[in-house]
Amino acid sequence: MYVLRRLLALVGVLIVSSFLVFSAMYAAPGSPENFLVQGRTVTPEVLAAIREQYSLDDPFFVRFWNWLTNVLQGDFGQSLTNRQEVGDLLANRLPTTLSLVALSALIIVILGIGLGIIAGVRDGIVDKIVLLGSTVGFAVPTFFAALLLMSVFSVGLGWFPVFGSGTGFLDRLWHLTLPALALALPSAAVVARITRTAIREERDSEHSVMAIARGVPARIVLRRHVIRNSMLPVSTIVGVHIAGLIAGSFVVEYAFTLDGLGTLLVTAVQRKDFAVVQAIAIILVAGFGIINLLVDLLYAAIDPRVGTRHAS
Amino acid sequence: MKRFVKRMGPLGMVAVGIVLVVVLGAVLAPVIAPYDPTVGSVTQRYLGPSAEHLLGTDQAGRDIFSRLLWGARSSLVGPLIVVVVTAVFGTVLALTSVWFGGLVDSFISRILDLLFAFPNLLLAMLAIVVFGSGLSTAALALAVAYIPYTARVIRSTALRERNLPYIRSPQLQGIAGPVITVRHLLPNVAPLIITGATINFGFAMIELAALSFLGLGVQPPQADWGLMVSNGQQSLQKGYPAESLLAGLCIVITVAALGYVGEKLGGRAAAGRKA
Numbered sequence: 018m019y020v021l022r023r024l025l026a027l028v029g030v031l032i033v034s035s036f037l038v039f040s041a042m043y044a045a046p047g048s049p050e051n052f053l054v055q056g057r058t059v060t061p062e063v064l065a066a067i068r069e070q071y072s073l074d075d076p077f078f079v080r081f082w083n084w085l086t087n088v089l090q091g092d093f094g095q096s097l098t099n100r101q102e103v104g105d106l107l108a109n110r111l112p113t114t115l116s117l118v119a120l121s122a123l124i125i126v127i128l129g130i131g132l133g134i135i136a137g138v139r140d141g142i143v144d145k146i147v148l149l150g151s152t153v154g155f156a157v158p159t160f161f162a163a164l165l166l167m168s169v170f171s172v173g174l175g176w177f178p179v180f181g182s183g184t185g186f187l188d189r190l191w192h193l194t195l196p197a198l199a200l201a202l203p204s205a206a207v208v209a210r211i212t213r214t215a216i217r218e219e220r221d222s223e224h225s226v227m228a229i230a231r232g233v234p235a236r237i238v239l240r241r242h243v244i245r246n247s248m249l250p251v252s253t254i255v256g257v258h259i260a261g262l263i264a265g266s267f268v269v270e271y272a273f274t275l276d277g278l279g280t281l282l283v284t285a286v287q288r289k290d291f292a293v294v295q296a297i298a299i300i301l302v303a304g305f306g307i308i309n310l311l312v313d314l315l316y317a318a319i320d321p322r323v324g325t326r327h328a329s
Numbered sequence: 330m331k332r333f334v335k336r337m338g339p340l341g342m343v344a345v346g347i348v349l350v351v352v353l354g355a356v357l358a359p360v361i362a363p364y365d366p367t368v369g370s371v372t373q374r375y376l377g378p379s380a381e382h383l384l385g386t387d388q389a390g391r392d393i394f395s396r397l398l399w400g401a402r403s404s405l406v407g408p409l410i411v412v413v414v415t416a417v418f419g420t421v422l423a424l425t426s427v428w429f430g431g432l433v434d435s436f437i438s439r440i441l442d443l444l445f446a447f448p449n450l451l452l453a454m455l456a457i458v459v460f461g462s463g464l465s466t467a468a469l470a471l472a473v474a475y476i477p478y479t480a481r482v483i484r485s486t487a488l489r490e491r492n493l494p495y496i497r498s499p500q501l502q503g504i505a506g507p508v509i510t511v512r513h514l515l516p517n518v519a520p521l522i523i524t525g526a527t528i529n530f531g532f533a534m535i536e537l538a539a540l541s542f543l544g545l546g547v548q549p550p551q552a553d554w555g556l557m558v559s560n561g562q563q564s565l566q567k568g569y570p571a572e573s574l575l576a577g578l579c580i581v582i583t584v585a586a587l588g589y590v591g592e593k594l595g596g597r598a599a600a601g602r603k604a
Contacts, residue, residue, distance in 0.1 A: 030446045037443075038455065045459040156585035158535045160542045161558055161577035168565050264448030268539045283543050286454050294458050301451050 020314065027306045031299070035088070038298045039081050042291040084295075093296040098288050103296045106281060114277035116189060117266055120197035121204075122259045129205040130251060133212020134244060137220070147209060154206030159265055163199035163272035170195060193275075200269045204258035211254045215247035222246075249320055256312025263304050341593045344586040351583050355401035364392035366399035366552040375569050387557075387572045388564045396572075397579060400552040404580070407468045407546070408533035412526045414472035419479030420522055424510050426480075427487040441477040449474040453540060462545045464553075467537055475533070479525050483518050490517055527591035531584040538580055554580050 068074050075083070087094065093103035136147035171177045177195050219225060220243050228238045267279025274280065278297055285293035337345060354361065363383075369390035376386040384393040426437040444452075449471060456470030457463075490496060491514070499509050538555025540546035547553035549560065554576040561572030 030443060033443055034446050041455055041459050152589060153581065153585055156531065156535075156581045156588055158538055158542075158555075158558075158577070158580055158584075160539055160555075161573075161580065164558060164562060164565065164573055164577065168570065261448070264450040267450070268543065271543055282454065283545075286458050286545060289458060291458070294455070298451060298455060301448060302446055305448050306446055 019317065023310055023313065027310055030306060031303055032085075034302050035085060035299050036081065038295055038302075039084060040077075042295050043077060043080075045289075045291065088296070088299065094292045096285075096290055096293050098285075098290045098293075103292050106293065107278065107296060107300065110276060110278045110281050113193075113275055114266055114270070114279060117193055117197055117200065117270065117275065117277060118259070118262045120190070120193050121201040121262050121266075124197055124201035125205045125208055125258060125262075126255060128201065129208025129255070130212050132205075133209040133251070134216055136209065136213040137216025137247075138239065138243075144213070147213065151206040151210040151213075155203050155210075157202060159199050159203065160268050160272045162202050163196065163269050166195045166199055167273065196269045196273045196275060199272070200262060200265055203265075204261065208251065208255055208258060212247065212251050215250050216243060219243040219247045252319060253312065253316055256308070256315065260305050260308040260312065263301055263308070337590070337593050341589060344589040347582060347586040348590065351401055351579075351586075352405065354398050355405050358395075358398040358402055362392075362395035362398045364395040366391065366396045367550040375564070384575060385571050387561065388569070393572055393575060396552040396557060397554070397575060400554045400557055400576065401579070403464055403547050403551060403553040404534060404538065404555070404583075407464050407537040408530045410465065410468040411472045411475060411533035411537070412530050414469065415475040415479050415529060416522050416526050418472070419476045419525075420483055420515070420518070422476065423480040423483035424487055424514060424518075427484055427491050427514075428506050428510055430491075437480075441480055444474065444477045447474065450536060450539065453536070454545065457540075457545045462548065464537070464541075464547045467540045467546045468533075471533055471536055475529055479522075479529070482525060483521060486518050486521055487514055490514060524591060524594040527587060527594055531587040531591065534580065534584055534587075 073080075084094070091104060093107065095101065096103055096106060132147050132150075136144045178192050225238055225242050228242055229235065266277065267282055269275075270277040270279035271283050278300070281293065282297045282301075284290075285297065334342060369386065369392075371390055373382075373386050373390035374388055376382050376390075378385045382392050382394065384397070387393055387396070422437055422441070426434040447455075452474040453467055453470040456473075457466055460466045496509060496513055499513065500506075537546055538553075538558070541553050541555035542559040544559070547556050549556060557576035558573045558580075561570070561574075561576065564570070565573045
């Protein structure tokens with residue numbers, strides 16, 4: 018029931034937000050046909066033909082309905098700048114963005130949770146370093162991290178390629194390592210900090226103290242009681258940050274000139290290619306919503322109390 | 330004041346000091362900056378640090394120190410717009426929905442849910458497509474994206490206060506809702522609003538700098554930290570890292586200082602961020 022309700026809510030949000038995005042593009046100053054002829058003087062007949070071709074004379078709601086039904090069938094229309102099918106453009110770009118986000122997510126989980134656990138378990142200097150690192154790491158904008166990594170490891174040491182996203186699995190991994198690191202850094206910093214706090218709270222909780230008092234070996238207490246229980250709050254934070262990667266990815270893609278959705282979006286925004294912006298916006302909102310939904314469902318699965326609380 | 334110092338601790342006071350220095354630099358930029366930030370000279374390109382140019386010059390021969398000072402202005406004004414607009418609208422929406430409850434509350438909540446569906450930067454970029462690029466468009470759009478976070482936190486706290494006797498009793502005496510809300514409810518959520526604004530300021534600074542980096546925020550030749558990072562990208566690859574590096578460090582230090590102050594004030598929860 019809970020799953021169904023959430024799915025319906027997501028569909029509702031998607032329909033309303035696609036309406037919002039569509040009307041925003043509709044209301045934007047500058048008419049598409051002027052954009053298409055790009056300042057050349059053309060006869061009214063040609064203009065009319067263009068308007069006809071792109072169905073610009075139809076009433077607003079008719080246009081919205083046509084667009085929405087086409088999108089649902091996988092047809093996103095044509096790009097205004099180079100006449101390519103938007104669907105094809107997106108399909109070419111999607112793998113890069115997905116790999117980038119997946120790799121970043123992996124780094125966040127390994128680096129963030131790993132460092133957080135170390136800092137939570139060890140006191141003293143290790144803890145201080147991780148704490149300081151997370152305060153600073155959080156404040157580093159992704160584009161600045163991208164620039165630093167690029168100049169040190171690509172230009173300076175030559176260990177990694179400067180741009181492009183590579184072909185084949187290993188080559189792609191090699192190309193995407195630095196961008197994924199840059200993208201993951203601020204989130205990993207936050208996750209490390211939250212994990213540290215959660216671990217410390219669990220360590221001081223009565224059941225852990227009690228287990229130690231019963232003579233259970235410290236390693237087992239740590240593994241079975243402390244880490245397991247502290248992963249509950251950590252899992253939501255990780256989820257929120259993975260969803261957030263979608264928006265962050267376009268800055269990093271642009272900095273590394275990767276051919277992902279983000280770079281496509283930025284150039285489309287710069288050139289006012291409404292068809293492309295519209296399509297990417299909807300896809301990003303959908304991706305964002307789906308990841309958020311999955312995170313909530315996962316959380317409900319880990320902690321059975323959540324589902325009942327939402328349903329009430 | 331004494332309580333504030335005690336709460337901040339020594340490191341916190343250093344952070345407050347850093348923020349004050351940045352603000353002073355921005356305010357006094359016309360007085361302190363030795364050169365015009367937008368005018369350079371071809372013969373003075375890529376100079377190292379010297380008595381004449383404290384931090385050297387960039388690829389157009391402009392004084393980097395002056396550009397950092399002037400850049401502090403747009404880098405602070407942008408987030409200020411975001412934070413003020415977010416705080417005002419977030420508070421008004423939250424308090425309205427708490428006071429009336431029922432249909433009004435669910436209506437406002439639905440609208441906020443819808444805004445939650447858009448990643449912040451995406452919303453800003455959509456606004457830029459429609460209204461054109463520039464600092465004010467970017468800042469206002471980002472503010473709209475932040476409103477649901479702020480409103481949610483204030484709403485949940487105000488909701489607890491709503492049924493306490495100090496709110497209920499003036500209501501029974503027939504005092505008007507807006508008066509009670511402003512006189513009694515608002516002061517009790519005010520600390521939350523201020524803490525949230527401090528945390529959001531850092532987020533806004535990073536995201537606005539990112540938009541300027543993408544060429545969608547502050548436009549050249551104006552000085553702005555995010556713009557300077559992207560502007561210095563080519564110089565960096567030629568072996569002159571000063572511009573990008575210094576501007577980036579300015580962002581990192583300011584955001585880290587603000588984040589630390591915010592954390593001491595009440596933590597990220599106050600900004601409505603789960604993290």
